[in-house]
Amino acid sequence: MGIEVQLPDEEPNGLAAMIGGLIEANLRAHPERSALLAHPATYAITAPDAAVSVSIRLAQHEVTVRNGLSGTPDIAIETGSENLIGLSSVPLRFGLPDLTKKEGRAVNRKLLSGELKVRGLFRHPRKLARLNKLLSVT
Amino acid sequence: MPQFPSKEWLDEYALRINQSAAYREAAATWEGDVCYVFEPEPDRGVPREIWSWLDLWHGACRGARYDFPPEEGARAKFVIRAPYSRWKEVINKELNPVKGMMQGKLKLTGDMPTIVRHVRAAEELVNIAASVPTEFVDEPAS
Secondary structure: OOOOOEOOOOOOOHHHHHHHHHHHHHHHHOHHHHHHHOOOEEEEEEEHHHOEEEEEEEEOOEEEEEEOOOOOOOEEEEOOHHHHHHHOOOOEEOOEEOOOOHHHHHHHHHHHHOOOEEEOOOOOHHHHHHHHHHHOOO | OOEEOOHHHHHHHHHHHHHOHHHHHHOOOOEEEEEEEEEOEHHHOEOOOEEEEEEEEOOEEEEEEEOOOHHHHOOOOEEEEEEHHHHHHHHOOOOOHHHHHHOOOOEEEOOHHHHHHOHHHHHHHHHHHHHOOOEEOOOOOO
8 A cells, every 4th residue: 555645734835746746656656665764854845946845754654745844854955946856866876866977966066066955964864865765766 | 820728829839849859859758648727817818727638659749639628638647737827927938837836836737756757848848838929818919
């Protein structure tokens, strides 16, 4: 049985609907990825150019995506809408962008230039890797 | 000049999709029909909801239909809906479709991983739409 992503807001914003749909479809297509939900983690994702944010909470076999920012997440990601959607297509190695591939190196350049901001990257690399795997379409 | 929205506009759009090398390359692995739903805005000349359909397959458009019952359109693999004026913004390239989806201005139903894998194809569809000479229904030529 697939895992249903919870969208508790009465009107989930577009980003929440997209991320919820992406995670749900990935868990349906790759049931083994449900192991990524075994431990709790919290995330925030913001696309400033679209003026939209979401908060994601992973708990045991549950994913909740809410509109806006809440609390202090383990990982906070901020980048433009087109970069954000592109991140799901970047090849991963151990859950992080594969630096042997040009797409992975491009992510690194965006991190260094500040075009992509990831707070919690060094403190919670495993949690970031879990989110990347949940969102990955590669 | 075809009016948007209309069957003439959709047919011209489908023709241009099939003429686009950029789309053919970007959508080489795309499989699935798409419905564009134009939600009503009576004060702008769109008094009722209109469904249009494109059969998109491996970089080509195999068919197009305009103004048919919603229950038929709902069977499409992907459905994108927005009020008429949002579509106008997309065609005028004033609204990026990815940003529009994140903002909830364009509402998409369908397999999200497929969409994410084909963002460039979606951008090419917008470029093609922008290339169609268009008379908007709320801006009739004088």
